[in-house]
Amino acid sequence: MERAAGGQAVTAYCVFISQLACTAEDVNLLQRAKVLEHFLGSDDEAARGLADLCNGVALDIDNVRRNYLKPTWLHLDRRCRMPLHNFKGLFHDKYCRNVFCRLVFFVVLVLFLCQVIQVTYAILAYHRPPK
Known part of the structure; x- marks a missing residue:
């Protein structure tokens, strides 16, 4: 060498x-x-x-x-x-290049989580109505 x-x-x-x-x-x-x-x-x-x-x-x-x-x-x-690393790299390169895109992604993620919580409470309220 x-x-x-x-x-x-x-x-x-x-x-x-x-x-x-x-x-x-x-x-x-x-x-x-x-x-x-x-x-x-x-x-x-x-x-x-x-x-x-x-x-x-x-x-x-x-x-x-x-x-x-x-x-x-x-x-x-x-x-x-590793497929997960390839996906994360592709996703970051395609959708998170600048601060604005990251901010929009974060807001959409928060709204999605709020919807999931709302649906969960609706299902629980349907199956367990208040007495």
Whole structure:
């Protein structure tokens, strides 16, 4: 594994980044999350550059001693395969981008909960009328 001047492994990190942001959509998402910033002409150009970051690099990804990011990869893979996490991410990305949308969602949620309570009391009053 290649080491930087400070003695830190960089090959596993480069492979990780090249797999993390290999499409223009990935680069756009990482930019919106303020994880990545590029000064290239387009997100597609940045994605191509990141995808080609480790061309010709050989890394034994299954060897934990040589690949210090394997536990992170496994955790990220498990998290990405969970349907609940995918739904939450999609919902947040689609409907909760700004404060106004979050506020509207919260108001609708409160109104929905009020309706559920009202229906519950109506059902209970129907089955147990006052004496």
